[in-house]
Amino acid sequence: xxxxxxxxxxxxxxxxxxxxxxxxxxxxxxxxxxxxxxxxxxxxxxxxxxxxxxxxxxxxxxxxxxxxxxxxxxxxxxxxxxxxxxxxxxxxxxxxxxxxxxxxxxxxxxxxxxxxxxxxxxxxxxxxxxxxxxxxxxxxxxxxxxxxxxxxxxxxxxxxxxxxxxxxxxxxxxxxxxxxxxxxxxxxxxxxxxxxxxxxxxxxxxxxxxxxxxxxxxxxxxxxxxxxxxxxxxxxxxxxxxxxxxxxxxxxxxxxxxxxxxxxxxxxxxxxxxxxxxxxxxxxxxxxxxxxxxxxxxxxxxxxxxxxxx
Amino acid sequence: xxxxxxxxxxxxxxxxxxxxxxxxxxxxxxxxxxxxxxxxxxxxxxxxxxxxxxxxxxxxxxxxxxxxxxxxxxxxxxxxxxxxxxxxxxxxxxxxxxxxxxxxxxxxxxxxxxxxxxxxxxxxxxxxxxxxxxxxxxxxxxxxxxxxxxxxxxxxxxxxxxxxxxxxxxxxxxxxxxxxxxxxxxxxxxxxxxxxxxxxxxxxxxxxxxxxxxxxxxxxxxxxxxxxxxxxxxxxxxxxxxxxxxxxxxxxxxxxxxxxxxxxxxxxxxxxxxxxxxxxxxxxxxxxxxxxxxxxxxxxxxxxxxxxxxxxxxxxxxxxxxxxxxxxxxxxxxxxxxxxxxxxxxxxxxxxxxxxxxxxxxxxxxxxxxx
Numbered sequence: 001x002x003x004x005x006x007x008x009x010x011x012x013x014x015x016x017x018x019x020x021x022x023x024x025x026x027x028x029x030x031x032x033x034x035x036x037x038x039x040x041x042x043x044x045x046x047x048x049x050x051x052x053x054x055x056x057x058x059x060x061x062x063x064x065x066x067x068x069x070x071x072x073x074x075x076x077x078x079x080x081x082x083x084x085x086x087x088x089x090x091x092x093x094x095x096x097x098x099x100x101x102x103x104x105x106x107x108x109x110x111x112x113x114x115x116x117x118x119x120x121x122x123x124x125x126x127x128x129x130x131x132x133x134x135x136x137x138x139x140x141x142x143x144x145x146x147x148x149x150x151x152x153x154x155x156x157x158x159x160x161x162x163x164x165x166x167x168x169x170x171x172x173x174x175x176x177x178x179x180x181x182x183x184x185x186x187x188x189x190x191x192x193x194x195x196x197x198x199x200x201x202x203x204x205x206x207x208x209x210x211x212x213x214x215x216x217x218x219x220x221x222x223x224x225x226x227x228x229x230x231x232x233x234x235x236x237x238x239x240x241x242x243x244x245x246x247x248x249x250x251x252x253x254x255x256x257x258x259x260x261x262x263x264x265x266x267x268x269x270x271x272x273x274x275x276x277x278x279x280x281x282x283x284x285x286x287x288x289x290x291x292x293x294x295x296x297x298x299x300x301x302x303x304x305x306x307x308x309x310x
Numbered sequence: 311x312x313x314x315x316x317x318x319x320x321x322x323x324x325x326x327x328x329x330x331x332x333x334x335x336x337x338x339x340x341x342x343x344x345x346x347x348x349x350x351x352x353x354x355x356x357x358x359x360x361x362x363x364x365x366x367x368x369x370x371x372x373x374x375x376x377x378x379x380x381x382x383x384x385x386x387x388x389x390x391x392x393x394x395x396x397x398x399x400x401x402x403x404x405x406x407x408x409x410x411x412x413x414x415x416x417x418x419x420x421x422x423x424x425x426x427x428x429x430x431x432x433x434x435x436x437x438x439x440x441x442x443x444x445x446x447x448x449x450x451x452x453x454x455x456x457x458x459x460x461x462x463x464x465x466x467x468x469x470x471x472x473x474x475x476x477x478x479x480x481x482x483x484x485x486x487x488x489x490x491x492x493x494x495x496x497x498x499x500x501x502x503x504x505x506x507x508x509x510x511x512x513x514x515x516x517x518x519x520x521x522x523x524x525x526x527x528x529x530x531x532x533x534x535x536x537x538x539x540x541x542x543x544x545x546x547x548x549x550x551x552x553x554x555x556x557x558x559x560x561x562x563x564x565x566x567x568x569x570x571x572x573x574x575x576x577x578x579x580x581x582x583x584x585x586x587x588x589x590x591x592x593x594x595x596x597x598x599x600x601x602x603x604x605x606x607x608x609x610x611x612x613x614x615x616x617x618x619x620x621x622x623x624x625x626x627x628x629x630x631x632x633x634x635x636x637x638x639x640x641x642x643x644x645x646x647x648x649x650x651x652x653x654x655x656x657x658x659x660x661x662x663x664x665x666x667x668x669x670x671x672x673x674x675x676x677x678x679x680x681x
């Protein structure tokens with residue numbers, strides 16, 4: 001939510017003369033694209049489970065922040081990134097359950113609730129890091145041997161395949177889609193609409209939190225204030241661009257990851273002020289959204305609370 | 311009776327959020343009583359407490375109104391933050407360009423202006439700039455929604471990032487006084503300064519930055535009320551928000567209303583620049599906004615998207631934001647970020663007010679378009 005505190009993945013204080021245009025398009029660019037796309041893929045897949053069940057999840061940003069903070073804090077205390085990752089998943093599920101209870105049981109406005117969670121997650125990590133680490137919003141550095149730079153990347157890829165399979169080849173996937181398209185019919189067929197929606201939202205909390213955890217204990221080595229810097233929303237745009245389908249969504253995330261990687265690589269190479277380079281992913285998101293939204297159709301019951309007939 | 315019902319749920323939501331906050335504070339290991347005493351207790355002294363509270367409420371009234379107008383059209387404007395940044399910068403730019411000779415940070419007289427306009431022209435011009443630039447920045451996501459159907463929440467968030475980068479670029483590369491260690495523009499001309507209320511109110515010292523922009527905020531509330539409930543445009547905006555399909559059948563051009571509502575919303579958010587640049591700092595100071603745009607969401611929701619409610623909600627959040635400073639200074643563990651936690655919790659409770667209606671309450675806050 002916060003618009004400040006975007007942390008550059010690489011320092012941009014390199015001297016201008018040592019690199020030229022052709023140095024930008026290298027293996028580093030490809031690797032960096034994959035790295036930067038990974039948190040987007042994880043969050044967008046999370047969004048997919050929630051939105052395919054009919055619940056808008058604008059809280060992805062806050063869920064990622066929860067995952068990022070929990071992962072870094074727990075890894076710092078325990079000294080084991082796997083425990084940190086697990087704690088992040090638990091935190092994501094707990095936070096998502098607030099969204100689920102408010103939206104599904106109490107039929108609150110889904111966009112407003114999501115926004116509330118995002119604002120909440122600007123505050124909670126900041127207060128906790130102030131109390132536990134005496135800092136104004138960041139956790140201590142985590143030593144390099146306690147970082148997990150590659151596993152979440154592979155996990156993200158596996159999850160795309162798994163989501164594809166679950167969505168189209170399992171009874172749960174069929175129910176998830178049915179509930180998001182036509183809850184009345186699904187209900188008539190004996191499906192528990194609320195339970196499926198709860199499951200979808202909780203899965204989205206877990207996945208978005210993994211995406212956030214990757215930011216703090218994979219790409220960098222600490223949590224900083226608002227370190228997601230809009231990635232939750234970019235993931236949401238990727239989900240729309242990918243027509244709420246797993247493989248297309250992954251490709252959309254790779255595109256946004258590429259834009260981010262390119263802007264990082266360009267810093268210090270091309271003589272454009274850093275502010276304009278930083279804008280690239282955000283402008284691209286708006287262009288893509290405007291250009292392609294007409295071509296994708298949202299799940300029909302998205303955003304509409306389900307009221308069982310009585 | 312109707313008024314009572316309007317008041318009861320926001321009040322319950324605030325109390326419930328404060329209870330959640332108290333538990334949170336307790337878990338961290340501080341005393342909730344002491345924390346809340348610091349948070350709320352310093353707001354009511356005269357002149358400092360009341361003066362600063364009303365000063366802090368000024369930008370929140372503007373952003374609260376901004377979010378409320380968009381809400382009445384069924385839109386969630388999370389972009390007030392970006393709108394107020396571009397508008398504030400533009401206001402400073404105009405007031406520098408037509409401001410005449412100024413004294414810079416080193417005490418040297420310098421002239422950055424092309425023409426020196428008198429206050430009677432420059433002040434309205436500065437105000438108009440804030441409104442128009444904010445309106446234009448707000449109209450873009452409105453247009454994108456009306457023309458392409460892309461969701462305003464994502465677009466306004468993206469435009470926040472773009473706005474911050476853009477004004478930071480202009481400040482850093484074009485309008486900073488060389489050698490000034492702070493990222494801020496040169497000062498605006500003295501003709502652009504709007505008077506502080508201390509000039510008119512006995513007992514209120516002029517060091518308290520409460521200025522005429524606060525009165526302007528109250529006038530804006532009245533105008534928004536008239537616009538929404540007494541004009542055809544306002545009626546059409548509310549009809550669109552209540553039920554876009556029905557509005558369309560009723561002959562209302564829904565797309566036009568979306569752009570109009572976002573433009574009005576952006577213009578209101580932009581008016582923060584009048585308070586900040588012409589009434590307080592007399593320059594554009596990069597990163598000045600204390601999340602005003604996001605707090606505006608809480609203000610609008612708590613104020614039930616009504617101008618009168620917005621005033622009271624803005625004062626509440628102004629008390630919290632000033633109280634946060636005392637919490638930072640005088641409690642052991644809790645920081646001022648507790649205010650954000652309370653804000654998020656209040657929005658959550660207002661949105662899910664069915665919690666307080668019992669399990670059988672059925673109430674949709676707003677019908678919304680699909681993401």
